[in-house]
Amino acid sequence: MNFTYFLFFICIIVCTMIITYWAAKRSNTTNHFYIAAGSLSGLQNGMAIAGDFISAASFLGIVGAIALNGYDGFLYSIGFLVSYLVVMFFIAEPVHHLGKYSLGDVVCSRFPSNKMRFTMASGAFLISILYMIPQLVASGLLIRLLLNIDYSISVMIIGSLMTVYVVFGGMIATSWVQIVKTVVLLSGTFLLSLIVFSRLDWNVSELIAKVSANTPLREQFFMTGQLFASPVELFSLQLALVLGTAGLPHILIRFFTVRNTIEVRRSLVSATWIIGVFYMMTLVLGFGTVAFLGYEKLVASDATGNLAAPLLAGEVGGDFLLAFISAIAFTTIVAVVAGLVISATTAFSHDIYHHIWKKGKSTEKEQLRAARWTALGIGLISTLFALQLENINVTFLVSLTFIVAASSNLPVLLLTIYWKRFNQTGVIAGMVCGITVSLTVVLLGPNVMNPDHGWILKEAIFPLYNPGVIAIPSGFAAAILGSLLSAKKESLNDWQRFAIFSQTGTGRERP
Amino acid sequence: MGDELQKLVKQKRMLVMLLTMFAFLFYFGLPLSITFFPEIMNAPSPIMQISWAWLYAFLQIPMTWVLVFVYYSVMKRFDRLLKKLVQGDAA
Numbered sequence: 018m019n020f021t022y023f024l025f026f027i028c029i030i031v032c033t034m035i036i037t038y039w040a041a042k043r044s045n046t047t048n049h050f051y052i053a054a055g056s057l058s059g060l061q062n063g064m065a066i067a068g069d070f071i072s073a074a075s076f077l078g079i080v081g082a083i084a085l086n087g088y089d090g091f092l093y094s095i096g097f098l099v100s101y102l103v104v105m106f107f108i109a110e111p112v113h114h115l116g117k118y119s120l121g122d123v124v125c126s127r128f129p130s131n132k133m134r135f136t137m138a139s140g141a142f143l144i145s146i147l148y149m150i151p152q153l154v155a156s157g158l159l160i161r162l163l164l165n166i167d168y169s170i171s172v173m174i175i176g177s178l179m180t181v182y183v184v185f186g187g188m189i190a191t192s193w194v195q196i197v198k199t200v201v202l203l204s205g206t207f208l209l210s211l212i213v214f215s216r217l218d219w220n221v222s223e224l225i226a227k228v229s230a231n232t233p234l235r236e237q238f239f240m241t242g243q244l245f246a247s248p249v250e251l252f253s254l255q256l257a258l259v260l261g262t263a264g265l266p267h268i269l270i271r272f273f274t275v276r277n278t279i280e281v282r283r284s285l286v287s288a289t290w291i292i293g294v295f296y297m298m299t300l301v302l303g304f305g306t307v308a309f310l311g312y313e314k315l316v317a318s319d320a321t322g323n324l325a326a327p328l329l330a331g332e333v334g335g336d337f338l339l340a341f342i343s344a345i346a347f348t349t350i351v352a353v354v355a356g357l358v359i360s361a362t363t364a365f366s367h368d369i370y371h372h373i374w375k376k377g378k379s380t381e382k383e384q385l386r387a388a389r390w391t392a393l394g395i396g397l398i399s400t401l402f403a404l405q406l407e408n409i410n411v412t413f414l415v416s417l418t419f420i421v422a423a424s425s426n427l428p429v430l431l432l433t434i435y436w437k438r439f440n441q442t443g444v445i446a447g448m449v450c451g452i453t454v455s456l457t458v459v460l461l462g463p464n465v466m467n468p469d470h471g472w473i474l475k476e477a478i479f480p481l482y483n484p485g486v487i488a489i490p491s492g493f494a495a496a497i498l499g500s501l502l503s504a505k506k507e508s509l510n511d512w513q514r515f516a517i518f519s520q521t522g523t524g525r526e527r528p
Numbered sequence: 529m530g531d532e533l534q535k536l537v538k539q540k541r542m543l544v545m546l547l548t549m550f551a552f553l554f555y556f557g558l559p560l561s562i563t564f565f566p567e568i569m570n571a572p573s574p575i576m577q578i579s580w581a582w583l584y585a586f587l588q589i590p591m592t593w594v595l596v597f598v599y600y601s602v603m604k605r606f607d608r609l610l611k612k613l614v615q616g617d618a619a
Binding site: 101240242282521 | 544547555566569582591596614
């Protein structure tokens with residue numbers, strides 16, 4: 018590793034450690050630890066949401082997907098962005114009104130019981146871990162490719178950093194690491210986009226001509242159907258993308274970190290602007306990679322295309338810019354995994370330890386201690402898992418997370434908030450069926466069962482790479498049928514008070 | 529306060545349903561149109577000769593921003609009305 022790379026990495030580690038030190042002094046109550054005491058402004062939270070959401074799969078994966086497949090690669094970005102409309106219209110405000118620290122709080126505000134809390138906590142825990150492991154594996158592989166550091170060391174560095182941020186700094190450190198990440202990520206991609214255009218004398222037509230000349234797809238690069246030949250696959254992916262975000266616990270708990278609904282809405286306005294602008298720049302970077310580097314060189318370095326952005330930086334800006342963009346990729350990963358650690362920690366220490374195990378009677382000090390130990394445990398276990406999974410292709414786990422979230426958490430949250438006849442049986446049926454069906458269709462699908470490169474070297478039983486179109490309706494159907502077929506009903510009066518409170522935050526005592 | 533509050537919440541739901549219907553039609557219109565009308569979608573549009581498929585995909589970004597802005601603005605009015613109702617009730 019040369020000196021420039023080393024300097025950038027040390028700079029990032031030092032900056033984030035200063036943030037953690039500052040946050041640690043403030044994280045002395047559970048309210049501060051879990052939700053930063055609701056102290057973030059809408060803009061800050063919007064930046065943190067973008068930092069939490071734009072993972073390595075978004076930054077590196079989408080630039081690569083555009084560079085390799087042209088138009089179809091860009092469709093991922095669209096789905097990720099539009100998904101925030103579902104979050105804003107249906108979920109964000111009610112979650113803010115109904116919950117305190119976790120999604121378990123939200124469902125328990127209508128159906129108070131340990132069973133509900135356990136179901137929601139298990140879902141949030143599973144989704145966060147499922148998302149964290151591929152991010153850690155990808156980070157190890159990426160840093161090995163970029164910096165020539167051993168895979169195990171890379172994973173251990175990222176695993177330790179995310180654990181330290183959360184154990185000592187809780188939500189405050191996590192939020193500010195994510196805010197810093199958003200700033201450097203946007204600045205880096207903006208700078209790189211400017212360099213790409215300046216090399217072409219700000220001429221878009223020349224960029225397009227150069228792209229056509231340097232891709233084996235030629236004019237087809239700009240046409241539809243390069244990645245998704247099957248309409249069902251395309252529709253299914255778009256469905257999972259647009260609905261998935263609204264079920265991701267690490268994104269939803271961010272709505273507890275602001276003080277009122279106006280700030281919740283401001284968070285989403287800022288997040289959608291940042292994410293939208295960012296995805297437009299990924300398009301320039303994807304095109305720029307093909308124009309300056311060419312398809313062959315890109316695929317020779319890494320067949321998945323994930324190194325497109327750093328390679329482009331090296332090509333147009335030399336070693337210094339390559340080091341800068343690599344450092345941004347590194348920050349991107351640590352910010353996302355830290356968000357996942359705090360989400361899994363809240364599910365375990367707040368819902369399971371405090372409410373179920375200690376029956377809500379543990380002291381503030383005990384809760385805080387439990388939260389820190391949980392964060393340490395989660396960091397350690399996921400790092401150990403990631404170390405074992407070096408040689409296994411786990412990238413499909415990222416899309417699996419969106420499918421699990423859209424088919425379990427989303428139906429349960431939506432129906433809890435909006436459906437009068439929904440009940441506890443429906444919650445359990447929706448969560449269990451959503452998770453089981455999505456895991457089953459993925460395990461039996463071509464991502465796992467593949468005669469050439471699958472975990473199971475056999476023909477897939479279920480044909481779709483993107484099984485959202487089956488899993489998501491199953492989760493909704495199970496939640497609805499579970500409610501209709503069970504006898505439990507609640508009084509109309511309770512429902513009306515709950516419905517008004519979930520939308521307005523008035524007419525009922527806050528949880 | 530009860531009835532008026534319910535009316536207000538109902539109005540909010542109507543707005544959300546309208547915006548969602550528009551957003552979903554616009555969003556799922558993209559995969560459907562490139563699946564069923566690939567020739568038309570890959571043909572150049574009058575705007576800078578970029579194809580309809582690209583134009584439609586780009587438009588999803590401002591569509592999101594506009595809908596977010598509309599919701600944000602209407603909800604400001606909702607908040608004012610809500611505050612009036614709650615204050616009236618307290619008085």
